[in-house]
Amino acid sequence: MSIQTSVLADLLQDLPQLRPQMYFKSSLTALSHAMEDQVLAGSDEPLVIASFQRERFYRQEAHRYKRVAEKSDQVYVLAAPETDFTSRSDSYEMVAFDREDTLSQEWHLVVIGQQYASCLVCRERQAPAPLTSEQLNFDTEVCDAALNIAGPTAGYVDPSRRFEGIWTFDRQVSCKAAEFLLNKILVYRPELQEKIEQAQRKFLTETSSGFHEIDPDPFAQRLVTYLQAGQYKLLKAYKSIADQERKERLVNSITSAIRKSLNPHEILKGAAQELGQALQVCRCLIYRCKETDVTSTNLHEFLSTGVSSLAGQSWPLQDNPLFQEVVQVQEPLYVAETRQDPRIANTPKLKALIDRFKIVSWLLVPVLDKGKLLGMVELHHCGATPQQWQEDDLALVEAIATQIGVALIQAEAYANLEDLNDQLEALERTRSNLIAITGHELRTPLSTIQVCLESLASEPDMLPDLRQIMLNSALTDAERMRKLVQDFLTLSQLESGRVQWHPEPLQLQECVELAISSARARLLKEQLPQISTEVPSKLPLVRADGEWLVEVLSKLLDNACKFTAPKGQVIIQARPNGNKMLEVTVADTGRGIEPNRLETVFDRFYQEEGALRRTTGGTGLGLAICRQIVNGWGGQIWAESAGKDQGSQLHFTIPIVEGSGEQKRPNKSDRRLGSRG
Structure with a gap:
């Protein structure tokens, strides 16, 4: 209704x-x-x-x-x-x-x-x-x-x-x-x-x-009271607007100053100067920190005349009860008179700093981003009497701390963006190399296979010797294509994390022997450099997946033989590297690596001579695969070389079985060793 x-x-x-x-x-x-x-x-x-x-x-x-x-x-x-x-x-x-x-x-x-x-x-x-x-x-x-x-x-x-x-x-x-x-x-x-x-x-x-x-008196009194209250509210509003305008002007000024740079160091330095000058404090201190930091030394400060500097000083955080309270509540903390604060009095180290740097009143304001501590803003008053900062001043410092947080996040985002651009450029280079190498590596053997098969199909009366040559050439290039596809699949599995590791105690010597035997079988028709080993028989057992360990040794051995002349030498060495790792080195006397490329050689598709003008063959995936495998069991891999034509040494580490010294060889039935082809 x-x-x-x-x-x-x-x-x-x-x-x-x-x-x-x-x-x-x-x-x-x-x-x-x-x-x-x-x-x-x-x-x-x-x-x-x-x-x-x-x-x-x-x-x-x-x-x-x-x-x-x-x-x-x-x-x-x-x-x-x-x-x-x-x-x-x-x-x-x-x-x-x-x-x-x-x-x-x-x-x-x-x-x-x-x-x-x-x-x-x-x-x-x-x-x-x-x-x-x-x-x-x-x-x-x-x-x-x-x-x-x-x-x-x-x-x-x-x-x-x-x-x-x-x-x-x-x-x-x-x-x-x-x-x-x-x-x-x-x-x-x-x-x-x-x-x-x-x-x-x-x-x-x-x-x-x-x-x-x-x-009519009650009626008139009410209207007069209301008018007076309205006038008071109006004056209060005008004052609030004026204070807000001052605050916004200072915030805008300081924000403009700290956003002139995307360098975190410049941001904090500019913010300290602008805020200190705006509030006319004795000392304005701004520094980066995390909740778990013990001290901070990278301090940015503003100093008024006659105030001692904190630059280069180790500023306590973990043992500072004021800092810890700010971290816990994530709110500003104001100490009007430090000499009467029990938290400071009960911390002798902090009390000594207060006396040394004459801090009478102390304000700490955290720089936060989504609850994460990025830094701290501190205002120190060093006069004879305590400083009573106004509520508007405290609000201003909080606003500036918020802007500092935003500026730091933007600076980090810019740095991350630059890293991402570098990664994208590397990805683009990888894509280009992939297209070039894949095109060349697939086209060349396919052309050979096609020619051989066409010849066999069109020449039924071909001599048996020539027919066998044609078949052998086709089989050789088919194997070359198979290895290329196998390397692509292996690297893809490793990078995507789809590999299931099966670590077990292994004798390194047996893995080395298997890798050498496999290399000699693959390179049967090629003249190899002299291959020798320096692997002590009393080395402790290592914990790794046998198939992948042989794969690393095989690829490093192939790589060394590829770039070493037949009259050269390849040596496989092993020695303890600390108490938890065994270091294996595959050294050669071959072409060597230039110092600025010692890390680049582990990139995908890297080839020293370029993808289309190499003389040694290969796709440039071998060392990239080795790095993924070694990282998978928690080891490290790196290269050393004195320079071009000075030979090279490729090192990698393998975890040692805990408590393993000179031990009895495990049964072969308990080991899974072998090449991944």
């Missing part, structure tokens, strides 16, 4: 001499409070009808209407329910109307006594294009509750909100408004008919107007 007639519209229709006025929200609030105060200050027992838009506005005024109800038994309160507001008889009559009713769009307060009458009837004037909550950057309902502006017009006091309506002391107008409202109450609560008829006989039969010896 809802009523679609407007009280304001009906009032203007019945009393055409009335002229509605425009009111601001604050004006209506002051008027409604003054009317209520007039009731509370008087001895009359008036009729009071208050219509609220929503229950939330009523709740802010409920305590006042309990006091009003003590003055009269003819008090009616209307509101659209939201939670527990219902139609019932309490200290006063409560009327819950439908939210679709036009009452939800209007505000009413009518007071009619024997000696006076007043009414306030208004409706909000709809703006042509109201601001959204996003544009205002706050929620209107939240502001209503926060400001707690009581009365039928309670709500957020927005200067742009205006209202059209009637406010008057005229008894005729007040009685007519009361008549309309009582009729609406009867629709929602017909059981109140007898009580409403009593009110009509008592209050609505009088048609005279005027004050009739009314005391």
Whole structure:
């Protein structure tokens, strides 16, 4: 049930001499409070009808209407329910109307006594294009509750909100408004008919107007009080705006200074200078740190005249109770007088620093990003008396700390972006090498295979010796293609983490022998350099996957033979490297490696002579595969060389079995050794 007639519209229709006025929200609030105060200050027992838009506005005024109800038994309160507001008889009559009713769009307060009458009837004037909550950057309902502006017009006091309506002391107008409202109450609560008829006989039969010896003092006092309060709030708002402007100007100035560079060192140095100058402190200290740091020495500071510097000093963090408290609560910490602080007094090392650098007042503000500590801002006052920093100054330091955090994260993001660009460039080079090498390595053997097969197919009378040569050539290049595909698949498995390792105790000597035997079998028709081993038989057992260990040794051996002349020499050596690792070296007297390429040789597709003009063959994947395998069991691999034509040494480490010394060889049935082909 809802009523679609407007009280304001009906009032203007019945009393055409009335002229509605425009009111601001604050004006209506002051008027409604003054009317209520007039009731509370008087001895009359008036009729009071208050219509609220929503229950939330009523709740802010409920305590006042309990006091009003003590003055009269003819008090009616209307509101659209939201939670527990219902139609019932309490200290006063409560009327819950439908939210679709036009009452939800209007505000009413009518007071009619024997000696006076007043009414306030208004409706909000709809703006042509109201601001959204996003544009205002706050929620209107939240502001209503926060400001707690009581009365039928309670709500957020927005200067742009205006209202059209009637406010008057005229008894005729007040009685007519009361008549309309009582009729609406009867629709929602017909059981109140007898009580409403009593009110009509008592209050609505009088048609005279005027004050009739009314005391206007409570009404006037309320309006004066409200005006004074408004003026005070206005002055306070102006001061707040001025302080905010100063704060924003300083923040913008400091932010601009620290964002001139993406170097973290320059950011902290600039922030310390700007903040120290802005607040005119004795010492401003800014440094990078983490929660677990013991000390900090990379300090950036601003110093006023006559203040000693902390540059190069080891600033305590782990043993500093103030720092630890800031880390724990992630909030600024202010010590007004360090000599009287028990945390400092109970820490002799910190107390000595306080005395040495004459720190009287101390402020610590953390630089945070998503709860992670990035650094610390400290302000030191070194004067004779303690420093009482203002709340606005503390807020400014917090704002600057936030900006420093943002600047540091941006600097780190830029550094990460540069690393990512380098990685992308390397990936692009890899892609280009992959295309070039794959094209060449696949095209060449495919061409040979195709020629051989076409010759065999088109020449059925070919001599047996020539036929065998053709078959051998095709088989050799098919094996070359198989190895290429196998290397691609092996590297892909290793880099994607799809390899399942099966570590076990192994004798290194057996793995070396298997690798040498495999290399000689693969390179049977080629003239190899002299291969020798220097692997002591009393070496401890190693823990590794046998197949992958033989694979590493085989590839390093192939690589050494490939770049060493037949008259050269390849030596496999092994020795303990600390208590937990065994170091294996494959040394040769071949072509050698230039010093600036000792790390690059382990990149995928790396070839010293270039992909398409090499003389030794291969794809450049061998050492990349070795690095992935060695990293897989927790070892390291590296290259050494005196330079071009000076030979090279490739080293890698293998974990030693714990407690293993000179031990009995394990059964061959318990080992899985062999080449991966």
